[in-house]
Amino acid sequence: MHWNALPPAEIQRRVHRALDRNLSYRTRTVLGLPGTLLDGEVFPALPDFAKRAWLRTATENPNHIGCHTLGSSEPAFAGTHGLEREVIAICAEQIMGAEPDTVDGYVASGGTESNIQAIWAFRNRWAREDGVSAGSIGLLCSEDTHYSVHKATDLLGLHIETVAVDTWSRALEARSVDASIERLQARGVTHIIAMLNLGTTMFGSVDEANALLGPLERRGIPFRAHVDAAFGGFIYPFTHDTTPLSFVDPRIDSVTLDAHKMLQAPYGTGIHLIRKGFLQHTTTETASYVPGLDCTLAGSRSGANAVAVWMILMTYGSEGGTAFCDALVTRTDRLCAGLDSLGIRYVRTPGMNVVAMRNEDVPAELSERYLLVADSHDDAKWRKIVVMEHVTDAQIDAFLADMSR
Ligand SMILES: Cc1ncc(COP(=O)(O)O)c(C=O)c1O
Numbered sequence: 001m002h003w004n005a006l007p008p009a010e011i012q013r014r015v016h017r018a019l020d021r022n023l024s025y026r027t028r029t030v031l032g033l034p035g036t037l038l039d040g041e042v043f044p045a046l047p048d049f050a051k052r053a054w055l056r057t058a059t060e061n062p063n064h065i066g067c068h069t070l071g072s073s074e075p076a077f078a079g080t081h082g083l084e085r086e087v088i089a090i091c092a093e094q095i096m097g098a099e100p101d102t103v104d105g106y107v108a109s110g111g112t113e114s115n116i117q118a119i120w121a122f123r124n125r126w127a128r129e130d131g132v133s134a135g136s137i138g139l140l141c142s143e144d145t146h147y148s149v150h151k152a153t154d155l156l157g158l159h160i161e162t163v164a165v166d167t168w169s170r171a172l173e174a175r176s177v178d179a180s181i182e183r184l185q186a187r188g189v190t191h192i193i194a195m196l197n198l199g200t201t202m203f204g205s206v207d208e209a210n211a212l213l214g215p216l217e218r219r220g221i222p223f224r225a226h227v228d229a230a231f232g233g234f235i236y237p238f239t240h241d242t243t244p245l246s247f248v249d250p251r252i253d254s255v256t257l258d259a260h261k262m263l264q265a266p267y268g269t270g271i272h273l274i275r276k277g278f279l280q281h282t283t284t285e286t287a288s289y290v291p292g293l294d295c296t297l298a299g300s301r302s303g304a305n306a307v308a309v310w311m312i313l314m315t316y317g318s319e320g321g322t323a324f325c326d327a328l329v330t331r332t333d334r335l336c337a338g339l340d341s342l343g344i345r346y347v348r349t350p351g352m353n354v355v356a357m358r359n360e361d362v363p364a365e366l367s368e369r370y371l372l373v374a375d376s377h378d379d380a381k382w383r384k385i386v387v388m389e390h391v392t393d394a395q396i397d398a399f400l401a402d403m404s405r
Contacts, residue, residue, distance in 0.1 A: 003317055035063050054307060062303030066106075067104060072292035084306035097247050111230030124281035130191075136189060138184035140160075142197060146201050163177050169205075191224075264389060272296075336348055
């Protein structure tokens with residue numbers, strides 16, 4: 001993984017240059033587009049705004065509708081679309097190991113949209129190329145998989161089966177994989193989408209590709225594999241020499257990342273990545289007023305989100321990103337060492353910043369005081385700590401001291 005950081009002045013210059021290439025509602029006569037500047041009463045274009053590239057982007061409000069790695073797109077905002085293309089290339093090629101120019105993608109509203117988008121593309125490609133009906137497609141995933149995947153199968157009319165995992169390793173159980181496949185087949189499923197997690201929401205655990213894909217290969221079932229790296233994608237690849245769930249594995253077709261988690265981008269910055277050959281299958285032909293049509297779930301979306309991700313990636317570079325993630329992991333190690341010395345069990349994947357403890361091992365008063373998130377509001381079995389930028393050594397030590405009382 002390697003890309004260079006840019007000096008702050010150069011980052012500002014590049015964003016201003018991209019904006020200068022965009023259509024300006026201030027200087028051009030624009031009668032047809034339903035877009036405009038952000039509301040001038042609430043977001044006045046103060047002189048300072050013009051100097052600050054991201055605030056300028058937000059107020060100039062470029063629309064990034066559609067996908068800019070595939071075919072043509074709205075020329076009015078070509079400048080900032082170019083920055084989004086750079087984001088997709090860095091995420092796909094440097095972070096997720098793809099060969100140059102082999103992956104399409106866009107900045108989605110979040111991990112939910114990106115997961116749905118991948119499953120939609122798989123479904124439509126099978127339907128168009130092989131005549132497979134939605135009722136013949138099943139989705140296989142671990143019980144720790146994010147609920148957005150259940151939204152996707154509900155929306156797209158697909159079957160879903162969840163696989164049991166081991167309590168402490170959170171590894172997929174082989175017998176449960178087989179049983180889930182057989183249950184799908186009993187419901188008429190002939191084609192399977194395998195959902196693999198690079199960092200589950202509750203545990204930060206990482207699925208083993210062969211645990212799901214091996215049985216599908218042995219049974220000769222046609223499959224597509226998606227990696228949900230919404231939680232782990234901007235940390236695991238930075239804290240490990242190799243990332244097992246990435247485009248380096250030819251069986252993996254698509255990846256979700258979320259820049260509004262570890263990357264500290266504003267909400268609305270999920271990153272959708274998918275090998276070329278899929279996204280055209282979700283193109284809506286009736287989007288005829290959009291140049292290049294629209295293959296994304298979102299429709300109109302803010303260019304300021306894509307520019308924010310670009311600025312963060314360029315500010316840190318791969319080395320700065322690695323140092324940032326290493327610092328989170330060091331603080332997580334401190335927490336785990338403290339729990340070890342107290343004899344408290346927990347689940348944690350090395351190199352990740354999530355630690356989950358049994359609910360019964362954490363006094364309710366401490367879960368409340370430290371806002372530890374439960375796996376279920378009604379029936380908590382686990383409580384998690386996510387060591388983010390704002391979580392300090394002192395806060396970790398205070399929690400450990402309270403736990404020892
Ligand atoms: C693993 C995983 N996938 C998907 C999502 C959904 O992401 P978003 O809330 O950005 O739509 C999350 C959110 O926490 C997640 O942890």
